[in-house]
Amino acid sequence: MTLRFIAKDPNTNGDNCPTVWVDEETKDFIIQGWKADEATVRECLETGGIPDTEAVVRLPARMVAAIREACDAADGAAVR
Numbered sequence: 843m844t845l846r847f848i849a850k851d852p853n854t855n856g857d858n859c860p861t862v863w864v865d866e867e868t869k870d871f872i873i874q875g876w877k878a879d880e881a882t883v884r885e886c887l888e889t890g891g892i893p894d895t896e897a898v899v900r901l902p903a904r905m906v907a908a909i910r911e912a913c914d915a916a917d918g919a920a921v922r
Contacts, residue, residue, distance in 0.1 A: 843867060843868075844866040845865055845866070846865075846866050847861075848908050848911050848912045848915065849862055849905065849908035851901075851904065852905075859874075860874055860876065860902060860905060862874075862901075862908045862909060862911075862912045863912075864915040869917075870916075871916065873899055873901065875899030875900050877897070877898075877899065877900075878897075878900050882898060
């Protein structure tokens with residue numbers, strides 16, 4: 843597995859902050875985000891269960907550009 847670093851939350855100090863990567867082989871997104879609070883998890887559970895192998899995380903809206911870049915990287919459209 844080779845992860846391509848995309849970006850960290852631009853409004854943090856760079857340590858322990860939301861981060862986005864793309865797996866170069868599978869094109870999967872790897873997301874590090876804040877653990878969702880209980881109210882958010884409850885609302886997510888209204889549409890289905892959350893298996894033990896999955897988690898609900900929250901990324902700040904200011905990371906939209908990073909998510910777009912990750913989409914381009916996964917799609918092969920990003921300039922490398």
